[in-house]
Amino acid sequence: MKPRRSFEEGHRRKFLIVVDESQEVESALYYAASRVQRSTGLLVMLYVIEPTELQHWAGVHQVQLDEETVKAKALFRLFRRKLSLAGFEDVECEDVVREGRSAEEINRLIAEDEDIAILVLGAAIDAKGPGPLVASLATGRAAGGFAVPVTVVPGQLSLAEIKALA
Secondary structure, three states: OOOOOOOOOOOOOEEEEEOOOOOOHHHHHHHHHHHHHHHOOEEEEEEEEOOOOOOOOHHHHHHHHHHHHHHHHHHHHHHHHHHHHOOOOOOOEEEEEEEOOHHHHHHHHHHHOOOEEEEEEEOOOOOOOOOHHHHHHHHOOOOOOOOOOEEEEOOOOOHHHHHHHO
16 A cells, blocks of 8 residues: 555645445535545545446446446536535535446555545444445455545434534
8 A cells, every 4th residue: 555645745635435326425425525624635536336247248338337427427516516505615526437346446546546545434324234335345355454544424414513523
């Protein structure tokens, strides 16, 4: 792993969130945006296109990639609007779309970008558990393998509570 350089001259502290259609993303989004505002950093939104079982058909694979990329861009726009409506219009964002397994792509991006200082995840609101991404990252092969701290934000917190904590 490369050393973190987010506080060196010419670098900026980056907060990484993983974007998908789950409810818990918003908690992570608002928390990371609050931290960015307080530290003059940057928010990195990562969308991971998970491989399907039809990978051996090139045409089908390309269609899936195109559709997922369009979906990712729509989610990035949606979350930027939500940030603006929540008072985070000055938060600078970087969009990243990757293809692969979530844990591997998160680790790969952190390894490549020395300015990523914190991974922020949102916990699910329901009582079934912390959410699929948090559960897979906490218990899978990736558990404990990140080069940066992982912050898990409770999903039931209000925007005001998140801003007060960040």
